Amino acid sequence: MAIEDDVVVIGGGIAGMSAALSAAREGAQVRLLSHKESTLRHASGLVDVLGYTDADGLVPNPFDAISGLPDEHPYRIVGEDGVRDGLDLFDSVADYEGAHTDRNALVPTFGGKIKPTARYPPATAAGLASDGRDTLLVGFETVVDFDAPLASEALSADVPFDVHGATVAFPGDFRTDARITRLAHALDENERIEESRDGVSASLPIRTALADAVEPHLDGAERVGFPALLGEERTEEVIASLESELDAAVFEVPMGPPSIPGMRLETAFHEALVEADVRTTSGNPVVDFETDDDDDIEAVVVERNGAAIPFHGDQFVLATGGLVGKGIDSTRERVSEPIFDCYIPAPDDRYDWSDEEAFGDHAFPRFGVDVDDELRPLDSAGEPEFGNLRAAGGVLGGYDFAAEKSGSGVSLSTGVVAGRLAGEQVNVNP
Numbered sequence: 001m002a003i004e005d006d007v008v009v010i011g012g013g014i015a016g017m018s019a020a021l022s023a024a025r026e027g028a029q030v031r032l033l034s035h036k037e038s039t040l041r042h043a044s045g046l047v048d049v050l051g052y053t054d055a056d057g058l059v060p061n062p063f064d065a066i067s068g069l070p071d072e073h074p075y076r077i078v079g080e081d082g083v084r085d086g087l088d089l090f091d092s093v094a095d096y097e098g099a100h101t102d103r104n105a106l107v108p109t110f111g112g113k114i115k116p117t118a119r120y121p122p123a124t125a126a127g128l129a130s131d132g133r134d135t136l137l138v139g140f141e142t143v144v145d146f147d148a149p150l151a152s153e154a155l156s157a158d159v160p161f162d163v164h165g166a167t168v169a170f171p172g173d174f175r176t177d178a179r180i181t182r183l184a185h186a187l188d189e190n191e192r193i194e195e196s197r198d199g200v201s202a203s204l205p206i207r208t209a210l211a212d213a214v215e216p217h218l219d220g221a222e223r224v225g226f227p228a229l230l231g232e233e234r235t236e237e238v239i240a241s242l243e244s245e246l247d248a249a250v251f252e253v254p255m256g257p258p259s260i261p262g263m264r265l266e267t268a269f270h271e272a273l274v275e276a277d278v279r280t281t282s283g284n285p286v287v288d289f290e291t292d293d294d295d296d297i298e299a300v301v302v303e304r305n306g307a308a309i310p311f312h313g314d315q316f317v318l319a320t321g322g323l324v325g326k327g328i329d330s331t332r333e334r335v336s337e338p339i340f341d342c343y344i345p346a347p348d349d350r351y352d353w354s355d356e357e358a359f360g361d362h363a364f365p366r367f368g369v370d371v372d373d374e375l376r377p378l379d380s381a382g383e384p385e386f387g388n389l390r391a392a393g394g395v396l397g398g399y400d401f402a403a404e405k406s407g408s409g410v411s412l413s414t415g416v417v418a419g420r421l422a423g424e425q426v427n428v429n430p
């Protein structure tokens, strides 16, 4: 029997999940096809909308800067309303902070920089750079990505409050290469550990042992920042325990991969998808597609153990990510979009893809599909590739998410608009 849905979304990242939710909320029956895990597990878990532009540098309020972006930027296509709709959908899914203002919050990063972001997890809230409380950053000997003394030194240069750093041993007898999810789990469960004090062995809860290890380094700090591993599921409880033991505010500093805040966010989106009755099929790639007599897409084909399985739909959303997510591919000769072979504009001369300077103005991060005002990918003549295909997120061209700090914002806003338009089309042609 043929598998048939109203809207088929390809890609399980923040763009695809937003598109699927948005279409489902229009009343469509939605199928989400995803090959692998999304980049959320690598990302900080912060939701950036727009942190920097070429014209203005640091952006205090993203909504003031949208009209100054180049015409081809995804935010110019979905408009301010699209960006707000993306954030509204996000706020309906995740319990984050930042919705009280349009202005960016300034969050310290594990490298000791300050990052402008639109939404941040509650566990990060006490760490904002706009809060003037003196700060202690704590790293762990075995979590080498976060060098707290180095990060605090870098941060000190940019903030008006006192910040110092300390590295302590993570309490307990964990392997030196223990995954951070294992450490987070131990804090979630408040596991009991054995510690030797004055030659006497004692068993105590790990949260207490951690506070004991940190307390001698406080030196007047009113808040303490840890790498983002303070529990995977009971973070609020872990933070409350540490705060009461340390008599100081406690916060998480967002980390690189694997990102526990990114995983928590993924879980929140998955729960919302289940609630919205989105059918999710993951683990295998979409490799091909079929068209009808009008050259519209009729089905996409998933490869599973050598078998080709078609998923039929009325409307399709391409949300396969950029160069990192495998939504865009490149060889020495050309840049391509692997499923539908949508046109990707790129300079003929490969030397023009990047700048000679490592931190120069490279062209390749902006590679992606061009779209019309309904987010339909355009061919080289500027015509929609297919009447019923829309694109969202990292697969879009015209923006550099890493330089602008706009990754999640573009994915949310274009995902919501693409999903809504797809869902509306289904309602028009039921």
Ligand SMILES: Cc1cc2nc3c(=O)[nH]c(=O)nc-3n(C[C@H](O)[C@H](O)[C@H](O)COP(=O)(O)OP(=O)(O)OC[C@H]3O[C@@H](n4cnc5c(N)ncnc54)[C@H](O)[C@@H]3O)c2cc1C
Residues within 6 Å of the ligand: 010, 011, 012, 013, 014, 015, 016, 033, 034, 035, 036, 037, 038, 039, 040, 042, 043, 044, 045, 046, 047, 048, 049, 284, 285, 286, 287, 319, 320, 321, 322, 324, 325, 326, 327, 339, 392, 393, 394, 395, 401, 405, 406, 407, 408, 409, 411
């Ligand atoms: C290292 C890193 C750090 C980041 N940090 C931040 C940050 O701090 N703040 C922020 O706002 N954003 C950040 N981002 C950006 C953000 O996480 C997303 O990468 C971006 O929003 C793009 O999301 P997406 O959903 O379009 O694509 P992706 O997250 O790349 O997801 C693409 C999905 O499509 C699937 N897919 C691809 N090809 C196929 C196929 N053929 N068939 C089926 N499925 C397929 C993939 O398996 C994946 O599930 C970061 C990204 C990276 C890589």
